Amino acid sequence: MSGSCFAEHLKHFVDLTSAEHDALVRLEDAQRALARGDILQRQGEPIDEMFVLKHGRLMSYVVLDDGSRQILRHYYAGDFVGTSNAVYRCSSVTIVAVDAVTVCPFDKQGLRNLLEEHPRVAAMMFALAQAERVALIDRLASIGRMPAKGRVAALLLDIHHRNAMLHDAVPASFNPQMTQEEMGDATGLTSVHVNRMMRELVDDRLITRSGPLVTIVDLDRMKRIGNYVDRHRDLDFSWLPAPRR
Amino acid sequence: MSGSCFAEHLKHFVDLTSAEHDALVRLEDAQRALARGDILQRQGEPIDEMFVLKHGRLMSYVVLDDGSRQILRHYYAGDFVGTSNAVYRCSSVTIVAVDAVTVCPFDKQGLRNLLEEHPRVAAMMFALAQAERVALIDRLASIGRMPAKGRVAALLLDIHHRNAMLHDAVPASFNPQMTQEEMGDATGLTSVHVNRMMRELVDDRLITRSGPLVTIVDLDRMKRIGNYVDRHRDLDFSWLPAPRR
DNA sequence: CGTCGAGTTGACATAATTCAAGTAAGGTGG
DNA sequence: CCACCTTACTTGAATTATGTCAACTCGACG
Numbered sequence: 001m002s003g004s005c006f007a008e009h010l011k012h013f014v015d016l017t018s019a020e021h022d023a024l025v026r027l028e029d030a031q032r033a034l035a036r037g038d039i040l041q042r043q044g045e046p047i048d049e050m051f052v053l054k055h056g057r058l059m060s061y062v063v064l065d066d067g068s069r070q071i072l073r074h075y076y077a078g079d080f081v082g083t084s085n086a087v088y089r090c091s092s093v094t095i096v097a098v099d100a101v102t103v104c105p106f107d108k109q110g111l112r113n114l115l116e117e118h119p120r121v122a123a124m125m126f127a128l129a130q131a132e133r134v135a136l137i138d139r140l141a142s143i144g145r146m147p148a149k150g151r152v153a154a155l156l157l158d159i160h161h162r163n164a165m166l167h168d169a170v171p172a173s174f175n176p177q178m179t180q181e182e183m184g185d186a187t188g189l190t191s192v193h194v195n196r197m198m199r200e201l202v203d204d205r206l207i208t209r210s211g212p213l214v215t216i217v218d219l220d221r222m223k224r225i226g227n228y229v230d231r232h233r234d235l236d237f238s239w240l241p242a243p244r245r
Numbered sequence: 246m247s248g249s250c251f252a253e254h255l256k257h258f259v260d261l262t263s264a265e266h267d268a269l270v271r272l273e274d275a276q277r278a279l280a281r282g283d284i285l286q287r288q289g290e291p292i293d294e295m296f297v298l299k300h301g302r303l304m305s306y307v308v309l310d311d312g313s314r315q316i317l318r319h320y321y322a323g324d325f326v327g328t329s330n331a332v333y334r335c336s337s338v339t340i341v342a343v344d345a346v347t348v349c350p351f352d353k354q355g356l357r358n359l360l361e362e363h364p365r366v367a368a369m370m371f372a373l374a375q376a377e378r379v380a381l382i383d384r385l386a387s388i389g390r391m392p393a394k395g396r397v398a399a400l401l402l403d404i405h406h407r408n409a410m411l412h413d414a415v416p417a418s419f420n421p422q423m424t425q426e427e428m429g430d431a432t433g434l435t436s437v438h439v440n441r442m443m444r445e446l447v448d449d450r451l452i453t454r455s456g457p458l459v460t461i462v463d464l465d466r467m468k469r470i471g472n473y474v475d476r477h478r479d480l481d482f483s484w485l486p487a488p489r490r
Numbered sequence: 491c492g493t494c495g496a497g498t499t500g501a502c503a504t505a506a507t508t509c510a511a512g513t514a515a516g517g518t519g520g
Numbered sequence: 521c522c523a524c525c526t527t528a529c530t531t532g533a534a535t536t537a538t539g540t541c542a543a544c545t546c547g548a549c550g
Contacts, residue, residue, distance in 0.1 A: 088476065111368075115367055117364075125371055126360065128332075139385060143433065146309065188389030189539090192497095193537090235333060393505075425530095507534105508534085510531100511531085516527085
């Protein structure tokens with residue numbers, strides 16, 4: 001396909017002019033393929049690129065001195081990745097491919113040109129950065145102030161929700177596509193404790209499991225114990241600058 | 246004073262053109278005063294404004310259903326506050342005045358005009374949003390993956406560092422200006438446990454205390470147990486668009 | 491058929507919270 | 521100026537949540 005994943009993504013929120021669309025397509029000129037497990041950028045290493053995720057799934061995390069890992073976020077097709085490289089010379093996080101992945105890299109010059117020539121896209125990028133920030137805030141509150149069961153519930157709801165977005169539908173069951181070890185690193189728990197909490201969620205009849213698949217049975221109660229807020233419904237891009245034709 | 250706090254802030258990173266400077270000054274036309282404890286915006290309530298903090302100190306937090314609170318960040322003069330209001334109709338966080346405060350409110354139209362007419366400022370705003378995001382990542386890793394003593398150490402280093410920035414110097418002692426209750430809400434701990442950890446930090450000869458004042462005695466070891474990374478030194482704004490004269 | 495990674499479970503250890511009691515400091519009304 | 525409150529801080533003892541360690545199962549894969 002010759003279209004732009006990022007443009008597809010933005011079209012969910014606003015109509016793009018053809019000039020804007022073209023600029024976004026140009027951003028994705030170069031392509032780079034990664035295999036599962038390949039590292040896109042490594043924490044602490046100099047980097048000058050950012051990426052549009054074209055295909056597959058990425059995960060970002062930080063590693064502390066003692067070797068423990070905090071998983072920050074998963075990225076799906078259309079996401080704009082590695083944005084913090086815009087402000088720091090060295091990568092502040094590690095980003096790794098969870099699946100086979102295609103990314104479109106571009107450097108700070110590319111970002112600069114885009115922002116300079118398309119103020120409306122610049123405004124959107126600012127807006128998306130804010131949405132990312134709020135996603136981090138939600139996880140911070142979850143990890144800082146909720147008990148283990150709630151954190152796991154919140155994580156499952158988050159995955160479920162992103163899955164639903166991706167498929168433009170709400171599938172009954174989904175595959176978290178992470179090990180319990182990874183779920184632990186995302187929620188600030190150990191894999192063993194994640195396992196126990198999953199069992200309790202089953203015992204409480206909030207979810208059911210079969211193999212790797214998870215089904216959310218009682219969405220309301222899940223939302224309650226996971227302190228879930230649907231941010232998406234409250235999005236507002238109406239203030240963006242008018243398109244320049 | 247008739248200058249712009251935000252402009253002062255940005256000047257730490259780049260030279261502003263006079264047109265840019267003027268636009269920022271105009272952003273701060275309106276002023277609003279708050280007393281200690283006044284709430285600037287309340288989580289969940291509709292809001293269409295953002296703010297430049299002109300004077301004083303603000304703190305942002307979220308409250309969960311069970312009433313527990315997660316403190317996210319403190320803001321100082323020159324900071325750009327309430328930015329997530331740009332993307333959501335309703336406020337996702339509560340922001341409260343810690344001191345007597347002056348803010349300059351402006352609405353989404355104001356933001357729109359700024360971004361539209363000054364692409365270089367738009368790029369800076371994008372960059373600042375990324376820096377904020379990384380600050381949240383650091384706190385997330387701290388809360389998710391560090392033991393209590395390390396979290397408290399990290400919080401103290403953060404306050405110490407922001408204090409140093411503010412005064413363009415490194416004062417030996419500083420006043421955290423928060424209760425231990427608040428330190429707990431920032432680090433995901435209880436006030437009682439914060440108290441114990443402070444005592445241990447003193448016993449370990451990492452800090453000393455007299456009254457509300459804290460002095461960091463062994464900065465190296467504090468950085469080690471707090472997993473501290475000085476992000477500021479790695480900032481890179483060199484890629485920003487060239488100024489338009 | 492053996493190995494390996496992930497999941498599961500129990501017993502035990504540790505970290506952090508809760509509860510409770512007391513101290514110190516600052517503010518206020520008499 | 522003092523007596524009284526209130527709020528924050530401090531500390532110990534008991535409790536609970538979570539982590540650690542170890543053993544076992546299961547399915548995938550060569």
